[in-house]
Amino acid sequence: MDIYIALVHHPVLNRAGDVVTTAVTNIDIHDLARAARTYGVAGYFLVTPIEQQRAMVSRIAAHWQGGGGAALHPLRADALSLVRVAATLDEAERAIAGPDGPRPLRVGTSAWRHSTTVGYDALRERLTTRPEGSAALLLFGTGWGLTAETLAECEAVLPPIEAIPGRAAYNHLSVRSAAAIILDRLLGARNETLPGVDR
């Protein structure tokens, strides 16, 4: 089953709990694309309502895949080939589903626990029992994370990254670090290979 990831720039929370739009950064484009490529992710959506920023992402991705960029740095071109843009999560999901396909399973990530929080083992199990041809979309929130509304619309939410059991958790990993860790925990080779996971 294809796993997609989305880096959400709106709606997300700021430090004060307001719903805001964050700016797309070049380092997020590259780091998450490289992580996505490493873990066999089928596509990496940067979700932002700001058209100029979607255009910027597309230009950056095209630059690294164009003749000069791809020849100079094929590994970077390979990663950037996964990058896609969408104005909303809904648009990303429709792009994944195609004209006739089912919407992907929406999986949230959060620094907190929710009623729909499921562990990595349980999620992996759920992914293997999905019908052939279906997909999952893993959401990462910039700023101070995904909104409650977005998380409520997820069929599952992964648990917060707890580094040290029983200790007061320091809960302020960068989204780049968190995304890499979550991809590794979900898809990394230490675990049994998921039947049906493409790549």
Added chain:
Amino acid sequence: MDIYIALVHHPVLNRAGDVVTTAVTNIDIHDLARAARTYGVAGYFLVTPIEQQRAMVSRIAAHWQGGGGAALHPLRADALSLVRVAATLDEAERAIAGPDGPRPLRVGTSAWRHSTTVGYDALRERLTTRPEGSAALLLFGTGWGLTAETLAECEAVLPPIEAIPGRAAYNHLSVRSAAAIILDRLLGARNETLPGVDR
């Protein structure tokens, strides 16, 4: 046992295999400090022979910990409090050891396997059997990684991050992503709590 990390800017390799010095970046200071704080790392050394860049790192760390920065963003101040600078790895190790203490166990990371490569379980085992008061220093290379000489001086080297067993590995994670994944694999809560690991 205290675990330290070092982000090495020299000596490291460039794409052509030459030994170079890379530039310190602000995002590396912050991302790895936040990951270090999350996983209970005792200190985060940025190693560069360039004095002006060591000074820059110290200024950035001080800024976030100073009155205004710490009040505005205590979580960031907390992470940045781990940041230290050193001109060489040897200097970092002497700082960790103190005037009379033993040098820390030097652990390398690499995108390739080496004769001294040990798995995470084996390394964790080795760490728990170290004498009280000793430490370990985990090295991350910028650019295209640590030199063969540096790796040869490591008592152990962690294996490359293999995302998908049996597949041709895409071996181009950013150092930020790799460091987060490695810290999680080594110290993350899914594993048994290491007796004696402080914090």
